[in-house]
Amino acid sequence: MKIATWNVNSxxxxxxxxxxxxxxxxxxxxxLQETKLTDAQFPRAEIEAAGYQVVFSGQxxxxxxxxxxxxxxxxxxxxxxxxxxxxxxxAATINGVRVVNVYVPNGQAVxxxxxxxxxxxxxxxxxxxxxxxxxxxxxxxLGDFNIAPEDRDVxxxxxxxxxxxxSEAERxxxxxxxxxxxxxxxxxxxxxxxxxxxWDYRAFMFRRKLGIRIDLILASxxxxxxxxxxxxxxxxxxxxxxxDHAPVWAEFVV
DNA sequence: ATGGTAGTTTGACTA
Numbered sequence: 001m002k003i004a005t006w007n008v009n010s011x012x013x014x015x016x017x018x019x020x021x022x023x024x025x026x027x028x029x030x031x032l033q034e035t036k037l038t039d040a041q042f043p044r045a046e047i048e049a050a051g052y053q054v055v056f057s058g059q060x061x062x063x064x065x066x067x068x069x070x071x072x073x074x075x076x077x078x079x080x081x082x083x084x085x086x087x088x089x090x091a092a093t094i095n096g097v098r099v100v101n102v103y104v105p106n107g108q109a110v111x112x113x114x115x116x117x118x119x120x121x122x123x124x125x126x127x128x129x130x131x132x133x134x135x136x137x138x139x140x141x142l143g144d145f146n147i148a149p150e151d152r153d154v155x156x157x158x159x160x161x162x163x164x165x166x167s168e169a170e171r172x173x174x175x176x177x178x179x180x181x182x183x184x185x186x187x188x189x190x191x192x193x194x195x196x197x198x199w200d201y202r203a204f205m206f207r208r209k210l211g212i213r214i215d216l217i218l219a220s221x222x223x224x225x226x227x228x229x230x231x232x233x234x235x236x237x238x239x240x241x242x243x244d245h246a247p248v249w250a251e252f253v254v
Numbered sequence: 255a256t257g258g259t260a261g262t263t264t265g266a267c268t269a
Contacts, residue, residue, distance in 0.1 A: 244259090
């Protein structure tokens with residue numbers, strides 16, 4: 001089972017690239033973040049024509065998540081916090097695997113209101129997963145975490161130390177997820193630094209190879225044990241009008 | 255120290 005995540009930064013703009021990527025990579029599941037579309041605007045027909053079923057949770061202009069899958073999706077769940085208009089979580093069960101797609105808040109700057117919202121959201125996510133892991137032995141939590149777990153995930157850990165995406169409180173929140181038994185499967189297969197999933201559009205950061213690894217695939221113990229590979233596909237980041245994120249995928253032998 | 259770009263949308267905002 002090949003499961004992928006991609007922050008597309010507007011599905012309206014990136015739909016042709018997504019359809020090309022599905023055809024080239026043939027994932028069983030693709031989780032999207034930052035679709036930036038209302039449910040009424042969602043391009044369901046185009047995705048179904050490509051051979052995928054799709055569920056989505058969106059709002060105007062910001063956020064928005066979707067799951068594309070070759071097999072049927074059941075037990076749909078959306079929204080982590082009650083009465084929150086920000087659409088950032090979508091979960092479904094696919095072939096016995098619980099798939100939890102997240103777009104973690106960016107947090108803007110340490111100490112800001114958005115940063116406090118991010119930490120509160122991550123606390124709610126931990127509680128949500130503690131419960132979900134009791135119900136689902138095979139679970140994958142993936143998406144844009146907006147957290148660089150370790151210094152080797154950052155091009156300039158000294159220069160960016162303590163800033164948003166790297167701050168100790170964010171990393172502590174991430175470790176609370178791994179403490180539940182979730183494993184960052186990319187690190188089962190790659191130990192070196194210099195491997196990133198996001199590059200700022202500004203200052204030629206991609207061509208200068210200056211990025212951060214914030215798009216992650218975490219798996220429950222039973223699933224992590226069957227992870228045969230995990231890769232960042234940088235090819236879409238080289239295209240005209242790219243997303244600022246590259247897709248990340250993992251293969252599980254289930 | 256700041257601003258650099260891109261996407262929402264047409265003035266800021268978010269990232």
